[in-house]
Amino acid sequence: MSAATPALVPLRVAAGFVVGVALLAVAPWILDFTPYSHNLVTLAFLLISGAVAWNWMGGFLGQVSFGHAALFGMGGFVSARLLLSGPVPAPLAWLVGGLVAGVFSLGAHPALRLRGPYFSIATIGLGESVRLIFTYWEDFTGGSSGLSLPIDPDMKHQLYWWGLGLAAIVVGMSWLMRHSTFGLQLLAIKADVDAAGDVGVSATFYQDLVFVLSGAVVGVSGGLYASYFSFIEPNDMFGFDRSIAFVLMTVIGGVGTILGPVLGAIVFVLLRQYLLASYPDLYLGLYGTLLIFIILFEPLGLAGLLGRLARLARSWRAPAAEGGTP
Amino acid sequence: MTAPLLSVRALSKSFGGLRALDAVDLELAAGEILGVIGPNGAGKTTLFSLIAGSLQPTSGQVHFEGRPVTGRAAHRLVRGGIVRTHQIVRPFANLTVLENVTVAALHGNRRADVPARYRAPRVLDFVGLADRAGQFPGLLTLAGRKRLELARALATIPRVLLLDEVIAGVNPTEAVALAALVRRIRDELGTSIIMIEHVMPAVMSLSDRVLVLDHGRKIAQGTPAEVVRDPGVIEAYLGTSTEATAP
């Protein structure tokens, strides 16, 4: 991120972003959330952070990871251990969890030279070995019986704003990444590693950097998640299903877009909850069908769909309506 | 001539048993255009890949500004000032034209500290793509994409530019324009150029010297006029005429 350039963040965007976050921050009072809605939205925030961070790797860099649960679990267990060890402020514990997960993710460095499905398969292997080892590692993770944190209803309530804050920071980072020269280089690596090298982009450096960033954010969200549920267990935290969830959220929302993972995570939480409660017999199938349709008909996911609708609406409106987007 | 900017000594590369490049020497002076020609499969692109660091040589050395750079990684060579283009243009399809150039402008010659965002539009202007800045490369014509490839290379502020068939494949009008652009790069930016080219009129008119490869070996070197008179070259290009091959 070398260049200080004119108006990296246009005022309109910044203002809109701040207003949006502020609206969400006061939403629980304005909309009179039930505790259930409050909790569900909190969960959505946590997953938004994870999905957006996954997207930095999978979407911006093109390294599709099927092993992010390892980082999520790492963050969760490190912060849970810290919280259990004594009077550590929760935010500090989450942060440390994130840092450890970030460093931990460098363990996948050797896999970075693999491309396409090979990388994905390697991450599956990494994720599964981490799961088995941590489930066995009783002293750290409590083994298969997991770790319980003290129940603190206030904490769960406050997590709404912590989660919102994290999501806001992460989405903001995503925007900055995508619109800065940093993001350009990531996309260049995604498009063609060799050609990127030919113009001087050092792929491994950026891949490692994004891996660490992504791992750290996913780790922090794992820490928040641990506080949210008050009970975590390695088979669940490190599980393959969780790794797949990161991929699903992003793909449903739109890989490589800024808005996509956000929408994907919201849909993932809400739609799943809705289907589970309303169509318990069919939810798997409906979910699978949705996935199939998105892959076949809208590769950019919901974000792509919205973009299409927006273009359609714009073409209907008078052409004078709006200039180019910033 | 003073000490060469780039010198290549006995550079060889084997793939399995096949000797793709066999002890090739070359020197490039500052501000020179060196044409590299030869039939398909002569080893021209391999030569480029070895100089630009995309491939590791089996033996031989490359010196740049008097220092050895043999086998250095491509992205480090770019920062030193050696950059290549590809025969098959490889724009980053997911980036706009301007973004493609900006990425390249971030790197390259360390001595150039003009901010990338500032430099990229100027480079686009130089290659004549200023009006396409916001488009995706997929919408450009082949000639447009070749210009983009050039712009990307130029954005790194190279001292040595390796051009792999930038002119081939476009229509004659565009070819003339591209050739003119290559000349301007040398004349106005002072960049030294090695170009592989099949479009003979272009090579012959642009090059100060021409190097001819065949089957991985250097078979001739000299001014364009010398080279086209060389019987070995004629044979390599047009085939042997000595005896009939009737059944």
Place this chain on the structure above:
Amino acid sequence: MERFIDLSLSAIMLAGLYATMAYGLGLIYGVLRVVNLAHGGVIMAGAYLGWVLFERWGIDPYLALPLVIVASFGLGILMYRLLVRHLPRGPAGGPASLLLLFGTWLVLRNVAYLLFTGNDQSIRTSYSTASVPFLGTYVSVNRLAVLGVAVILPILLQLLLKKTYTGRAIRAVAQNADSCTLVGVDVERIYALTFGIGTALAGVAGLLSATIFSFNPGFGSGELLKSFVVVVLGGLGSILGVGLAAFILAVVEVFAILVLPSYLTSAVGFVMLVLVLVLRPGGLFGHRVLG
């Protein structure tokens, strides 16, 4: 010594099981370059089909093999024609194909829940627990039969691939599809056929698994993960490599119990997967495309 014989026999039996699970995944990857994430779902479907045939009509699972092969072959053709064919080819299609087939798996699982509920089922034949004495120990008859199938399948497959025009066309398509078109091979048809055969192999694996394990609609993820390991070790797309890799994985897992707690022996496979990918991306036996 006796312990060594015990462990070796266990490894061989386990290798047979792993190999049957992995052939289909390997074949489809080798030819279409698609990682069939629905593999686990088809294994589950094969298990249920075998169970229905056995419970309803009393057809012995080994006699049911042809039926299961035909049915899952059909399922594979259907999946190819309806879904896989529309995927973008090449590396860009990677994550898309993974998720598309994962979606298919979810649908298959749902269908199984609707048809069979979540109860655990299993196939018990008269020989389920029978065993024969061998070198001072006992070998399960059923596992021996599975091993037999695991050995016969690649031989049949290899015969198909080597001796018939269609089989050669399958291998040729894997190596260079355009050249196939030039000699008159309908590449799309070959792709569909290959996907069908790969799916049929998964169905067989499911049927055989059903004679060993109890299963429910969620069955198949463990099988899928093991198959991954085997196929990667074997070099993504070599049938004999898959067989050998299954053997190596089984040996490593089984003998790991001498030095590791039992729980961690299956982690060894995944660690091997990562190491092989990083150190020898072509698999243990070099990269070959259905050679």
Place this chain on the structure above:
Amino acid sequence: MRSRSTPTPCRSALLATLLLSLVAAAPRAAGAAAPTKVSLGATLPLTGAEARIGGFFKEGYELAVEEANQKGGLTVGGKKLPVTLSILDDTTTQATAVSLADRLVNSDGVDFLLGTYSSHLVEAQSTIGEQNRIPYVNGGGGATKIYKRGFKYLFGTIAPVELLGTTLMSWIDVQQKAGKLPRPAKIALLWENTAHGKDFRKGVSDFAAKSGGAYQISVDESFPLDGKDFSALLGKVKAANVDLFLADAHLPDYITMHRQYVAAGLCHKVVSYGARGSEKGAVDALGQENVNYVVSGVWWSAELGKKPGLAKAFVELFTSKHQGRKPEWFQALAYESARALFTAIEQAGSLDREAVRAKLAALKIPSMLPGGTLEFPASMGQQAQNPFVLQQNLPDRTSPIIFPPDAATGTGIAVNPRCPK
């Protein structure tokens, strides 16, 4: 500058707000108007790994509710109120179990929660009860760890798995003292790596440690859930040449492992798979001859219904509803959990959560569970401590209770007669 229409965060935030406000539109929990019914909620693993048992628990819960409603409902403050129960599928995943319980409490407005099945789900889900101060009665979370967190709203009708290990060892001890088993006896202890398995292991190994050398644990290994191959592990058992084979596994692993056990020609003087052994599914999958003499320890058995009493009534009620199928401990614990909650509600005379919680904490009612009384002792974290009963499968297809003596309906056979010599 950019011609693309990447949605900006400005729009994205607004959109997200919009989407999230849809959630907020969810109906609020009903107010404090006079109650017209008692509404209960539960999630159960109806799909996923524990789907089979989830289905059994559902039968138990539903039977209890039906029975209560047939009597006109629960008498609350002098009025008969009908009972409703909404059961959601938690897909055997923790996050879903938690958020669906949250939904039941905070969106659907249920008055009380019944628990889900399996320790890890209960441990995760019970936090919702605690956070919302709503009584949570479960029969599916047996790990002692769950009850050591000092939760006030959590009640378990399921005795600790540790006790299963202890009970099993007590019977073995009786046999050893009678000279039927060697002293010291060598044990192979295999346990699934879950909270359940760990407790079982603790029960057995604590007993062995206190036995003064009467028992020696020669193999002590865990294995992953849904393991694919146990041959190497069984090989280790074989090499160790043990007398007693004590394992703890869930049903699919029991079937896989025992098939391999039989095929490998193994045989031990005592064979047990913890709670597994007498269920019909296992007998079907393994064959009667192969499960003979397997000793299992369960929280409840239909055998208890052979003597007149509450158990008998329950067995009759259940069999008449389910075409002659006999209940197993799953349905019994589910039923008892619901019944305990009903009793507490009637005793409290209101739907007030605190009042019901207090009544549950003080509850002491006659029960069909072994021991005859159900209570939630505070000293044990409100986990019932009813003893286990041991059953043994016999060649005549019965599985009489062989231990403890006061509940026994048959006598145990200590040295497995199937083994040669």
Place this chain on the structure above:
Amino acid sequence: MSEPLLQLDAIDVSYGDVQVLFGLSLEVREGEVVTLLGSNGAGKTTTLRAISGLRPPRAGEIRYRGRSLATIPAAARADLGISLVPEGRELWPQLTVRENLDLGAYGARARPHAARNLERVFAMFPRLAERSGQLAGSLSGGEQQMCAIGRALMSEPTLLMLDEPSLGLSPLLVDQVMNTISELHAGGMTILLVEQNLRKALQVAQRGTVIETGRVRLEGTSAELAANPEIRAAYLGI
């Protein structure tokens, strides 16, 4: 004069948005050897791919024995007797030589005659017979070229198209390949040859067409073309 065997009528061919052929027309009559000349990127390979169906034209028509090929998929064209030896041979490297050849006879028309044709190919290239069990990928460049030609011959072609068969071969082998082409021609086969070795090509062909950036620049008999200084200019840039 009889109807030409192959007729290209003003075809346009594009790769995505890049148009490579612009209204190209060409004729090949039965029993002829025609060579297609031009510098790299002129569109020679694309022309052959259009005829074989791998890259169908966007406009214009290709007729074979007077029938339009527009509706005939690429895979069915081998059965009509159209066969291409692609540039760079494009063998199946991990199939044996024998398997490569056998697959050449995949089409329904050629399959019954596979044994006879195999004998002919082996007679023509004894080297292949020696190496029949070896993987095609392990052959030398010249042997690979023989194998590729052999594979094409296995389909009993009426029209054989060869794309730069001398590419990467030593002069000796180039002569051998050219001899083979002459032999095939003597046996009555119609041949369309793309070759960068201009003199060799004009020696074996009766007629030639020079194309430049997707358009025909020159046409004539081999003798006419060989004498035309314009060709030398086009190739050497003087």
